[in-house]
Amino acid sequence: AQSVAQPEDQVNVAEGNPLTVKCTYSVSGNPYLFWYVQYPNRGLQFLLKYITGDNLVKGSYGFEAEFNKSQTSFHLKKPSALVSDSALYFCAVRDKRGGNKLTFGTGTQLKVEL
C-alpha cells in the first residue's frame, strides 16, 4: 500500500529565509509524487510533481522539490519565503499498483513571519 509521512505538523520560518517542508513516502513500485497547497476555506492547489528524470523539480510560486530515491523523500523547498506562503502543505503519492488515486500526507502548516 502507498503512504506518505509528513513528520512536522508546523514549520515556522522568517520571511526571506529558505524553507523546507519534509515528506517521505512508501510505495511498492515507482512513485509519482506531488505537492499541494491549501489556503483557508479553499481546495487544494497543485504546486509541482515528480514523475521521472531530474531529481529537482520546479513548480509554481518559486517552489521546488528534491526527489531522493535512497531516502524515499520528496522535500519541498523555497529559497526565500514570503508571508503569503503561509498555508497548509500536503505531499501526495501515486503508485500504479495503487490505482489512480493520490494518497495524501497529514499536512504541514507553514507559518512565515516578518
Add this chain to the structure above:
Amino acid sequence: EPEVTQTPSHQVTQMGQEVILRCVPISNHLYFYWYRQILGQKVEFLVSFYNNEISEKSEIFDDQFSVERPDGSNFTLKIRSTKLEDSAMYFCASSEASGSSYNSPLHFGNGTRLTVT
C-alpha cells in the same frame, strides 16, 4: 484556467437525512474523485470514477455513499442517511486521461462543508 466547481459551498442537514453534493469537473477530464477532510486535517480518499463506473473506493465509502454522473457535466456524491461523523469538508477532483493518467495531477474544487446536526 478551467476549474472544478462544487455546490453548495455549505450544507447543513439533520442526522438521518439524505444529502447530494454536486460537482462539475473540468470538461476534458475523464477521472473523477471524491475526498473528504475533517477539521482541516488529513485529506482522505473516498472514491474514484472512470468510464461511468467506480474504479476504486476506500473503506470509508460504505453502502451509505454512492456516486453518479447523471449527465455529461455533473458528478454527484450522495450520502443516504447522514451521521454526525459525516461532518467534514468534501472535495471533488478531476484529472486528465490523456497519455499516462498517472502523470496527471488532480484538480480540486473549493469543497462543500457538510454539517450534520
